[in-house]
Amino acid sequence: MSNWKTHIELIAAIVSGILIVIAYFLESSSTGSWFVLVYLLAFLIGGYAKAKYGFKKTIEDREPNVELLMVLAAIGASIIGYWTEGAILIFIFSLSGALETYTVNKSRKELSALMKIQPEEAWLLKDNVTTRVGIETLLPGDTLVVKPGERIPADGKLLTGHTVVDESTISGEAIPVSKNEADPLFASTVNLSGAITMEMTKPNSETLVQKIIDLVQSAQSEKPPSQQFVERFEGKYVKVVLVVFVLMLFLPHYLVGWDWNTTFYRAILLLVVASPCALVASIMPATLAAISNGAKSGIIFKGGVHLENLSAVRAIAFDKTGTLTRGRPEVTDFVLREGLNPEETMEKIAGIEMQSNHPLAKAITEYIQNQGIVPLANLHITDVPGNGLKTVIDGEEIRIGKPDFVNEADAEAFQNGLLTRLANEGKTVTFVRDSQGIAAAIALKDTIRENTKSTVKELQEAGLYCILLTGDNQKTAKIIAEESGVDAYVGSCMPGDKVKELKKLVAEYQYVAMTGDGINDAPALAIATTGIAMGEGTDVALETADVILMKNDLSRIIYSIRLARKMERIIKQNMFFSVGVIIVLLILNFMQSITIPYGVIGHEGSTILVILNGLRMLNRNV
Known part of the structure; x- marks a missing residue:
């Protein structure tokens, strides 16, 4: 049922088109005036939605709009006996409206997909008992169990286990991300491998995926300045067209000698070809498609x-x-004093540093552990705030920290001025001192x-x-x-x-x-x-x-700029094309070189073309 409602405009347009064909053959076969009733039915089915919207908006805004122009043109064509032309106008107008609705729905597809993938239930771990509960009952601090293949139910951090997570729904990146203890986890992403436990850190209303949904919803409802300008222009422009239409109902008869039938016919055709439908449709379909493209790309x-x-x-x-x-320091240089056993020295350094929460200490510990070295355990550490750490191992005091904490003169002299050279490269240097002097210099840097x-x-x-x-x-x-x-x-x-x-x-x-x-x-x-x-x-x-x-991917910046520039090009193409078509059709109308069917095709065809051109923004090749 919901699917049927989604396509109601398209169904109405198709039914209207079928009725027009039937009415045309009835008219050709001279079977009386039954064809008029079929045409009227085609008018009602194809034009009801547009006519209702047009009159409603005219009353609300107190300004005429393009829908009103189309309805008046169709009625006028019927009054002078051009039933087929009026019906075709309604048919193509309703068809272009259905296409525009399709474009809007297409651009919002990614948002709907995000909303559908949000988990509704989670496994809550409490008192060593796992219970299936609704996510609306969860609170920050709750411990959750996530099995392989399940979507992560909330934003939080990994407590136990190791897994690989598909985060494409929030980052646009197809490559799964490896997760270890304390790593962040995001709601609606997929746990691909191991069973894990996690701690929920944010309410469901503040999860990253919910923020994305809120932001995209807000973006899709917000009209860009160019669209706001076109909509303001539309009201004034339609007023001008209506004034010109009234003047054309009698002036050409007296000024250039047109007969009354031609005068009225050309006035009706003016309503068709001068309508700014294509201009109005030049911006929003392309903008919505660009926003959707961005959402797919993170x-x-x-x-x-x-x-x-x-x-x-x-x-x-x-x-x-x-x-x-x-955004985090990494070890770039690890220089030991000659004669030291590298493995034993690193064991001691890691054993000391792993007991500190300082970012530099964490980076040094991670670097040593990545070498396959196990930190020395059970060390008693003294933290000297703002300077470093010290301990005693086998009766020997070991200090790790700033140059002045380990003896600045010795630090500056180590390895023939290594400190100065590393500092000139923008690196932070941590020194290790034992009973024999400076044992090691460790350079760290926040690398690009x-x-x-x-x-x-x-x-x-x-x-x-x-x-x-x-x-x-x-x-x-x-x-x-x-x-x-x-x-x-x-x-x-x-x-x-x-x-x-x-x-x-x-x-x-x-x-x-x-x-x-x-x-x-x-x-x-x-x-x-x-x-x-x-x-x-x-x-x-x-x-x-x-x-x-x-995703913290700088390359997305250039992609977003290219996407924005492509959208701007497409909008300009649409606007120039739609205005150009209106001018050409107006000239042809005054020259009596165009009929209502061709005017309808030119006008509504240009509307369909600008919408299709806007749909090109869905293509990720920018």
């Missing part, structure tokens, strides 16, 4: 206005941490993403000026700028400084994008004409941004 646009702005962007600013870089350089290059080739805005010092900013290939950089940028820099860029380039992921990026994201947030960033950044990359 890009959330919060509205058509942001697509329009993005298509005009000429400069883009990047935050460093978590945007151009991975694999696709950072290629993405920046593609953006530059697309004509965008790229600049790095970071809170890091000038030396680090310079190094990251050189590695990523951006055109310029500004270091030591506090949130307020980023806003000032964005205002300068907007003044120079007018349309500027800002990409970031942290709370400190939110003010700059708001100032930019288009704010782009990395999907794994803070909630504040996600709320402030206009475009969200659901």
Whole structure:
């Protein structure tokens, strides 16, 4: 039943078309006036929905619209005896309306799919008993069991087990993601392999997939400025057409000598060919299709206005941490004093560092464990806040931390000034000291993403000026700028400084994008004409941004810009084409070189063509 209702417009158009064919043959066979009744039936079935909408909108808006023009044209054609032409007008008009509805439904398909894949039940683990419950009863802090092949019921983190998860519903990335303990899990994604337990961390109303649904719903209901302009223009334009129609009912008879039948016929045809149906349909189908395309590709646009702005962007600013870089430190250099046993030394270092929650300590521990080395256990550690860690192993004190914590002079002299060389490369250096002096130097750095350089290059080739805005010092900013290939950089940028820099860029380039992921990026994201947030960033950044990359993939930026530019090209093509067709048909009408059937085909055919052209936005090859 619901499927039948979805296609009601198309069914009405087809039935109307069949009745027109029957009426035409009845009229040709001279079987009386029965054909008139069949034509009237075709009028009612094909035109009811459009006529109802047209009159309702005219009363509500107090302005005439294109639907009203079409109904008046069909009625006028029938009055002067052109039943077939009037019926064909209604048929093609209803057919183009059905196609436009299909386009809207097609563009919303991804949203419907997201809503359908949301789990309704979950396995709740409580007091070592697993119970099947509705997800609406779950609360943050609940422990859930997810079996292989099941959808993850809520946002949370993995407690026990190891698995691979298909996150394509939220990121657009087809490659499954490996998950270990403490890794984040997202509702509606699919647990592919192992059985796991997880802790729910967010209410169902705040899950990532629910945010995506809310954002896409909001985006689809929001009309871009160009559409708002066309709709304002439509009301005024239709008034002009109606005034010209009234004048054409008698002026050509007196001014150019047309007979009354020709005068009335041409006035009716004017209503058909001058109607801006194609112009009105030039924008929204393409915009909705672009939003849908983005959703499939892991890009959330919060509205058509942001697509329009993005298509005009000429400069883009990047935050460093978590945007151009991975957002977490990684060991780049591990230098040991000569004569030490590497495995034994690493066992001690990992045993000490694994007891700290500091990001640098975690990175060092992970690096050593990845070498297949098991950290030394049962060590008693003393944490010296702001400096490092120390312990005693077999009567020997071992310190790990900053240069001044292990003796700054010794640290600077280690390996002939290694500290200076590594610091000049933008790296943070942690030292290890034992009873013999400096035992090791470990350099760490927040490295740039694999696709950072290629993405920046593609953006530059697309004509965008790229600049790095970071809170890091000038030396680090310079190094990251050189590695990523951006055109310029500004270091030591506090949130307020980023806003000032964005205002300068907007003044120079007018349309500027800002990409970031942290709370400190939110003010700059708001100032930019288009704010782009990395999907794994803070909630504040996600709320402030206009475009969200659901997977932290910088290459999605260039894809989103290409998508926006393609949409803008298609909209311009549609608008120029629709206006051009109206002008040509008007000229042909005044020259008496076109009849109502051809006027209908030209007018409604152009409407169908612009809708089909807008549907090209669903193609992911941009």
